[in-house]
Amino acid sequence: MDRHLLPEEIDLLIDGEAGFGVAPLKAHVRRCAECEAELETARLIAGELDLIPHFSPAPLFADRVMQQVQVFEPWHVAARDAVRQLVPQSTPARVLAAAGGLTFATLFSLAALWVVARVDLLAMVSGLALERSSETTQGALGAFARVLMGDGAPAIGAGVLALAVAAFVVTVVGATAGLRAVTASGRRRQG
Incomplete structure (x- = not known):
């Protein structure tokens, strides 16, 4: 081997890895004083690191960190969670809520069927409402124009x-x- 050992290769030797690629590395260390010194320094550092006491973080450390992290929540997850909060937890309350929902759906369906059956009535009422709102809006705009331009304002x-x-x-x-x-x-x- 014409080159010195790479840091990854020194790590393999420190960790005591075994394999066909480790033997040439050990042979190189025996021949190269610079790599042998580098390996000894790395072993001393690894030994000292093993002597450092292990500390555990404060109990609420993760909570404090996560409060500062902005988490993106998709809209469908937020909607699902909102619906889950509305669903009662006890079985009798769920049965009551389901009965109420079924009653509402039935009444709404019947009302929709009645409206569809009475399309002519719906068309007449909506046409009347549209005509009245148009007349009211034109009257209001005309009054506003007369206030701005006087009584000689053209009709809108x-x-x-x-x-x-x-x-x-x-x-x-x-x-x-x-x-x-x-x-x-x-x-x-x-x-």
């Missing part, structure tokens, strides 16, 4: 109302996207 039609609603929606969507971008940028800087 459905097109102007649709344009105002579209502008409002675009503004809200743009503001939301902007806030998300700022938040994401801040999170990247923290991480």
